[in-house]
């Protein structure tokens with residue numbers, strides 16, 4: 367499979383090149399040249415197929431022969447080796463719990479897959495993975511994975527890459543705007559994991575990262591790559607759990623409405639990709655907090671990026687979602703087709719809190735703030751489609767946001783063992799301003 371740049375100014379590349387480069391030299395996102403179709407058998411007999419096998423069959427066409435079959439099977443098996451249950455909340459809404467992985471968030475799936483692929487390519491020598499058509503001078507240098515996080519990416523990437531030979535990981539996060547559990551997850555590992563605490567917003571962090579990738583002088587010194595959701599090796603494996611959800615979906619006559627709490631729109635974009643590849647889904651809902659760039663676009667057809675606003679569902683505080691362009695590409699930039707498959711809602715913090723409280727009181731189910739945004743968006747949609755049923759993707763464990771959830775529910779949430787281990791460790795971070803010079807100095811001293 368080859369991948370082209372959505373800016374169309376750079377040559378197409380293989381899967382390994384797209385993984386190593388992250389972003390195309392023309393700053394475009396990579397996109398598969400063909401959308402493969404899954405076997406009918408996979409859908410019809412899905413209840414009898416193991417998760418490893420489903421994941422393998424879904425991802426194989428995207429990798430081709432770039433990773434040997436056995437190795438690829440091992441990678442997907444390690445990627446999905448935790449449970450992903452579909453739990454009913456009430457008659458019409460279920461929750462696909464994506465938070466049973468090592469850092470209690472759905473990003474574990476993409477980060478685990480990507481780190482294992484990249485580690486494989488590094489072992490085989492990066493220069494052999496890079497096609498000569500892409501000019502990249504620094505193939506003999508150490509690989510630095512550079513990531514901006516609004517909360518959950520940092521922990522998942524840190525965990526996925528921890529102790530991986532030959533890779534340094536640098537994580538930029540907005541100071542004071544991630545939860546204390548999230549902060550501990552990305553600042554307490556040490557070794558090859560470095561946390562930069564930025565006095566600014568997530569968009570500032572993302573801007574600094576973009577600037578580093580565009581900096582030719584810096585890229586002669588370091589081999590920079592990204593592990594953000596723009597990387598195809600993080601984006602594509604997120605399709606897996608949409609198939610696992612369908613495997614557990616009991617209403618065989620009617621396919622589900624799937625509601626995805628969305629920030630950078632990588633997760634929902636993977637779901638739409640799975641659907642276009644043959645997975646039955648009736649409709650997708652993008653649930654946003656007050657950062658409503660996409661809900662506004664769906665109303666006006668005019669895309670107006672904004673500055674991010676801080677909310678209690680902070681992993682979705684994104685004013686210019688980078689993956690939305692891939693969704694437009696999936697629909698060939700045809701708005702009517704997009705509108706038929708996708709609705710978007712914007713939910714306020716007050717509504718999010720009331721929803722967490724109401725769902726807990728009525729059904730005894732504890733939602734995290736992101737899941738609560740999803741729940742209310744789905745409920746709003748179902749009010750106008752009363753015969754449909756659906757699911758939310760519960761993207762994080764409520765304990766990651768205990769500072770928000772506990773006072774709302776008036777209830778303490780127990781830390782799972784993975785959190786208990788880190789909560790009392792000392793954070794190790796380097797504080798920087800939104801000053802590019804400070805970032806490059808740090809990188810050069812690694």
Ligand SMILES: *Cc1c(COP(=O)(O)O)cnc(C)c1O
Nearest residue numbers: 518629630631632633681761762
């Ligand atoms: C990252 C994240 C999101 C947003 O996912 P995108 O793929 O960026 O849209 C939603 N919820 C949680 C908990 C997250 O960590």
